[in-house]
Amino acid sequence: MQQKTEFRIDIEGIINIIRRRGVRSVGLQLPAGLMRQGRLISKEIQNQCNIPVIIAGKGCYGSCDIDTELLGMVDLLFHFGHSGSDRENLIFVEVRSTLDVSPAIESAIEYLEGDKIAVVTTIQHIDQLDRAKTILERAKKEIMIRMGSGDGINYPGQVLGCNASAVDPRCDEVLFIGTGLFHPGGIALICKKKVVAADPYTERVEVIDPESLIRRRWAILAGAIDADVFGVILSAKSGQYNKELADKILKAAADHKIEAHLILLDEVTEDALINLGMDVYINTACPRLVDDMEQVTLLNPDEFKKLLDLRER
Ligand code: SF4
Structure with a gap:
């Protein structure tokens, strides 16, 4: 049934x-x-x-x-x-969602400026990529739908919040079909491409500019340069647990004479981090958690590396 x-x-x-x-x-x-x-x-x-x-x-x-x-x-x-x-x-x-994505795709066309469009979506709408392709080709766009790689990627055009390997780097822009800004924000940051996000539920379209997201991350990084006490977040979630990476970060902190503490958390929330009372946190869990924080500074490992470089200058 x-x-x-x-x-x-x-x-x-x-x-x-x-x-x-x-x-x-x-x-x-x-x-x-x-x-x-x-x-x-x-x-x-x-x-x-x-x-x-x-x-x-x-x-x-x-x-x-x-x-x-x-x-x-x-x-x-x-x-x-x-x-x-x-x-x-x-x-x-x-x-799978049974919702027809066509109206959202039609609405997105006017926001697509380039010729080569990488079309991606989440698993819920994956069966409708062909429908999206037909509509966009009618609008004279060249469509790129490719197979990504990594855990949890099973179909051409499928993305995760932390995996945009389905986006062909030769594309001019990305069209994301799905709800919310979690996935398109991740794609924009990872691929450094403009992302047009078409929501099949609301039929609303959002345009995500990678430059503003990158500028925001640099501003957060700059604000952390003089921090004294660092917390290194280790996720208790089985698929996000990365002790090896956490140990590397702790070692790098020790090499730079930075006070750092290892913290085990299941849910990495802003409240939990505020309660721990440290200056800056380095995240080895889901890389997209950094976007959830407004009052605390949470950096991904690559940002911590940049921070160490900046402190050495
Ligand atoms: S690590 Fe984060 S973005 Fe990646 S699959 Fe898990 S929850 Fe999604």
């Missing part, structure tokens, strides 16, 4: 996996945008398979963010909305 929502979730496929494997308990992990589907999926599993289901109450941000606690409590965990590599007791369930 396909669920009738704006999302397409193959519940029948999930039921078949549960029956085939004979599992006795199941966990469901969903990102915030799909959280309300949890109870519907849970009900269907309970009705058809008569086994207990636990829904992870906290949201998740990517395939890098597996609820390992819940994974240890159930026979099988289904992680929805992101693509990744299945493991013995972990299955990634891709979810």
Whole structure:
């Protein structure tokens, strides 16, 4: 049975996996945008398979963010909305939006100034890239949709907030199809290209200028030059945990006679960092967290390296 929502979730496929494997308990992990589907999926599993289901109450941000606690409590965990590599007791369930992206693409055309357009999207809209291509070619644009690389990248044109390898560097501009500024902001910073973001839900279009984002990061970096006490953030999330990188940063800090402390965090929030009371934090978790901070300075490792260079001058 396909669920009738704006999302397409193959519940029948999930039921078949549960029956085939004979599992006795199941966990469901969903990102915030799909959280309300949890109870519907849970009900269907309970009705058809008569086994207990636990829904992870906290949201998740990517395939890098597996609820390992819940994974240890159930026979099988289904992680929805992101693509990744299945493991013995972990299955990634891709979810597709049923919304037609055409009106948003039509609205975006007037903002595309270049000829060569890299078209990218998230997994939810990946099936509609061909439709976008047809519309844009009608507008005399040359369309570039290429396969990226890295964990969680399974389709040509697919991007993550931290992975824009699907963007062909020869393009003039990027068209992102999807919601919010998380992905297009990341693409603009990584690729240093203008990004036109077309939201299929609101049909609104936003233009992201990489220069202003880069200037903002440099201003934050400049403000951190004279900082005394540094915190190095180590993520407790399994897919973001990078102790090797954290150790390298600690060593670089020690080599430069900088006071630095290692901090383990699951959710890297501004409140948590304010509470720790250090001057500047270096982030080894999701690289996009730096954009969430307004009152504290959080730098990515490459920015910390630039900071050390600036301090030596
Ligand atoms: S590291 Fe951040 S941007 Fe990358 S997949 Fe995870 S949550 Fe998304």
